[in-house]
Amino acid sequence: MGNFFRDNEDLRFYLERGVDWERLVSLTERALGLDEGFEDVSAAIDFYQEVLELVGTVAADEIAPKAAAIDRAHPRLEAGEVVHPEPLASVLAQLDALELHGLTVPRELGGLNAPLLVFHMQSELLARADVSVCAHHGFHAGIAMAALAYSIDEGTTTFDEEGRIVDTRFREVVDTIVAGQAWGSMDITEPDAGSDMAALRCRGTLDADGNWTVTGQKIFITSGHGRWHFVVARTEDEPGLRGLSLFLVEAFDVDADGTVRRTHTTLDGVEDKLGHHASATVSISFENAPAQLVGQRGRGFQQMLVLMNGARVGVGFEALGLCEAAHRAAADYASERVSMGKTLDQHEMIACMLDEMRTDIQAIRCLAMSAGYRDEVAKKIDIRLRAMPPADPDERAALERESAHHQRRARHLTPLLKYLAAEKAVQMAQRCLQIHGGSGYIVESGVEKLLRDAMVMPIYEGTSQIQALMAMKDNLMAAVNHPRTFVRTAAAARWRATMASDPLARRVAKLQTLQHQAIRFLLSRLAGSKLRELRGQPMADWSRAIRQFDPKRDFAPALLHAERLCIVLTDVAVAEELLQQCAEHEDRRELLVRWLERAEPRSRGALDQILTQGQRLLDALAQTAAPDVMAAK
Numbered sequence: 001m002g003n004f005f006r007d008n009e010d011l012r013f014y015l016e017r018g019v020d021w022e023r024l025v026s027l028t029e030r031a032l033g034l035d036e037g038f039e040d041v042s043a044a045i046d047f048y049q050e051v052l053e054l055v056g057t058v059a060a061d062e063i064a065p066k067a068a069a070i071d072r073a074h075p076r077l078e079a080g081e082v083v084h085p086e087p088l089a090s091v092l093a094q095l096d097a098l099e100l101h102g103l104t105v106p107r108e109l110g111g112l113n114a115p116l117l118v119f120h121m122q123s124e125l126l127a128r129a130d131v132s133v134c135a136h137h138g139f140h141a142g143i144a145m146a147a148l149a150y151s152i153d154e155g156t157t158t159f160d161e162e163g164r165i166v167d168t169r170f171r172e173v174v175d176t177i178v179a180g181q182a183w184g185s186m187d188i189t190e191p192d193a194g195s196d197m198a199a200l201r202c203r204g205t206l207d208a209d210g211n212w213t214v215t216g217q218k219i220f221i222t223s224g225h226g227r228w229h230f231v232v233a234r235t236e237d238e239p240g241l242r243g244l245s246l247f248l249v250e251a252f253d254v255d256a257d258g259t260v261r262r263t264h265t266t267l268d269g270v271e272d273k274l275g276h277h278a279s280a281t282v283s284i285s286f287e288n289a290p291a292q293l294v295g296q297r298g299r300g301f302q303q304m305l306v307l308m309n310g311a312r313v314g315v316g317f318e319a320l321g322l323c324e325a326a327h328r329a330a331a332d333y334a335s336e337r338v339s340m341g342k343t344l345d346q347h348e349m350i351a352c353m354l355d356e357m358r359t360d361i362q363a364i365r366c367l368a369m370s371a372g373y374r375d376e377v378a379k380k381i382d383i384r385l386r387a388m389p390p391a392d393p394d395e396r397a398a399l400e401r402e403s404a405h406h407q408r409r410a411r412h413l414t415p416l417l418k419y420l421a422a423e424k425a426v427q428m429a430q431r432c433l434q435i436h437g438g439s440g441y442i443v444e445s446g447v448e449k450l451l452r453d454a455m456v457m458p459i460y461e462g463t464s465q466i467q468a469l470m471a472m473k474d475n476l477m478a479a480v481n482h483p484r485t486f487v488r489t490a491a492a493a494r495w496r497a498t499m500a501s502d503p504l505a506r507r508v509a510k511l512q513t514l515q516h517q518a519i520r521f522l523l524s525r526l527a528g529s530k531l532r533e534l535r536g537q538p539m540a541d542w543s544r545a546i547r548q549f550d551p552k553r554d555f556a557p558a559l560l561h562a563e564r565l566c567i568v569l570t571d572v573a574v575a576e577e578l579l580q581q582c583a584e585h586e587d588r589r590e591l592l593v594r595w596l597e598r599a600e601p602r603s604r605g606a607l608d609q610i611l612t613q614g615q616r617l618l619d620a621l622a623q624t625a626a627p628d629v630m631a632a633k
């Protein structure tokens with residue numbers, strides 16, 4: 001019997017040592033030792049391990065062997081409904097039977113109350129077997145948790161004095177998903193609006209009786225044949241993002257006997273895709289579909305980002321699973337295939353590729369675990385502050401600080417994770433195919449499927465370019481808004497780069513100085529004419545002039561180099577996270593060395609491109625309108 005959890009030492013590191021489970025468990029359980037919960041932290045961890053072992057076995061023994069057949073038999077539209085053909089149908093039924101859709105749902109709502117991080121870890125295991133099975137599976141728990149989070153956010157979830165949930169507005173969504181009877185989707189994209197959400201046209205209308213309806217068409221909706229739809233629609237006459245609101249639409253009613261009665265929504269089609277075949281991607285029309293407004297009018301973009309940021313961490317774990325599959329297939333093949341007298345893995349170039357794949361996988365996992373952990377801790381602290389605000393103001397302030405710290409770091413890491421994981425998934429799948437030579441190009445090998453499946457990762461949940469724009473915007477604006485902090489941080493990194501006693505800390509600091517150099521250079525190129533007179537002056541004095549700049553107009557050089565900056569930011573972020581691990585786990589130093597070996601020249605190269613390239617192109621583009629970076633999702 002295989003087990004995708006047990007055979008993965010790096011993943012087990014995080015369950016056994018690499019995560020502060022004590023903090024996460026303390027925020028996830030109301031209190032330990034209660035009747036319905038765990039006796040102590042180690043009992044909770046034992047339970048998480050049981051779940052991962054179970055999913056690891058199902059992924060290895062039940063899903064992976066059927067992945068090729070699932071790939072061939074796509075979901076199809078029959079009589080207006082999507083049908084899951086065999087063997088996909090039985091694999092999904094097997095997953096339903098595990099009763100894990102409520103894994104992260106609080107116990108009082110019928111769930112198993114596990115941390116979201118455990119859900120993410122099981123996603124990696126499923127994705128290693130088949131990434132599209134994992135994707136569809138994720139639209140169960142993911143939507144239940146989104147419904148709960150939105151209700152808590154708008155104040156329609158009530159808690160008792162011990163912090164237990166008494167009721168929640170979207171109870172039916174949670175209940176039907178936990179029971180394995182439903183799933184949901186996130187409906188944003190339209191024919192003329194993908195990355196550019198400001199162009200969304202789907203309309204939310206309020207009638208005289210105070211009831212909302214939604215009308216319009218959405219395309220490319222993953223698992224959009226489900227019952228619950230979070231739909232972003234335009235409700236205000238204001239153009240752009242401010243006019244958007246979020247709705248919950250029930251796509252169909254289900255009678256007591258289980259008969260589906262589709263009303264107000266039409267499935268227009270199921271896309272015939274390059275890969276990712278277990279996950280139905282549908283186009284759907286809403287015709288005056290009854291809808292519930294979620295949260296405040298006009299805040300649809302911000303609410304969507306909350307859901308999407310979680311989903312981006314999810315894609316990081318999905319991509320990780322695919323990378324594991326690609327690396328293992330490549331390593332296995334290379335260890336057996338003989339060329340010119342020795343196995344492929346003994347040939348220097350192939351050994352180098354395999355080494356890079358192994359290192360990148362560990363780097364992605366490190367970012368994914370950190371982003372997932374921090375996002376969850378921040379959110380759970382916020383919920384605790386709402387449900388059970390501490391009477392002691394110092395305790396409250398400490399919790400707020402802890403939440404803000406994790407939130408900032410999660411916001412920094414999330415686009416970098418999505419970018420790195422998605423780009424590496426494609427690269428690793430391609431390298432896996434390359435290492436298989438001609439056999440890799442033959443469908444029977446199963447290797448080309450990995451590449452087809454990987455190709456969507458840099459596209460959905462915000463493309464790689466959009467992640468790069470987000471990261472660039474956040475980092476530049478942070479330096480603009482807090483120039484003194486930026487200058488201090490940069491000086492401290494320069495000092496550590498020469499003075500830190502640990503040679504690895506020196507190398508990480510040196511890498512950080514490349515990041516600061518890139519940001520400083522891009523800032524100096526912003527609003528060139530405005531800043532020209534400031535050149536040569538200390539950066540801490542720039543803030544007055546920079547405050548007057550218009551990001552939409554003045555960002556051109558930074559927009560051009562966003563992806564290069566993203567590469568540097570990612571190299572640095574991974575190095576920082578690994579250095580932190582090294583402080584507690586000496587054995588992680590070897591991984592940091594491997595990472596730095598590749599990250600240092602890569603970041604130097606990206607910085608060199610930022611410093612020396614692009615003027616010719618910028619001059620040519622100068623007459624055209626700059627894109628609205630603020631509207632990118």
Ligand SMILES: Cc1cc2nc3c(=O)[nH]c(=O)nc-3n(C[C@H](O)[C@H](O)[C@H](O)COP(=O)(O)OP(=O)(O)OC[C@H]3O[C@@H](n4cnc5c(N)ncnc54)[C@H](O)[C@@H]3O)c2cc1C
Nearest residue numbers: 186187188189194195220221222281459460461463465627
């Ligand atoms: C399999 C699949 C599943 C999906 N699932 C969902 C789902 O569940 N829900 C949902 O709402 N959508 C979903 N999508 C849609 C997906 O989110 C969009 O395809 C994606 O956001 C890109 O939008 P677009 O296709 O309109 O491309 P465009 O936005 O037109 O982009 C085309 C290219 O231009 C680049 N680009 C765009 N703007 C800029 C810019 N300002 N600067 C630099 N480059 C830019 C993009 O990076 C991309 O490379 C899915 C798509 C696929 C293929």
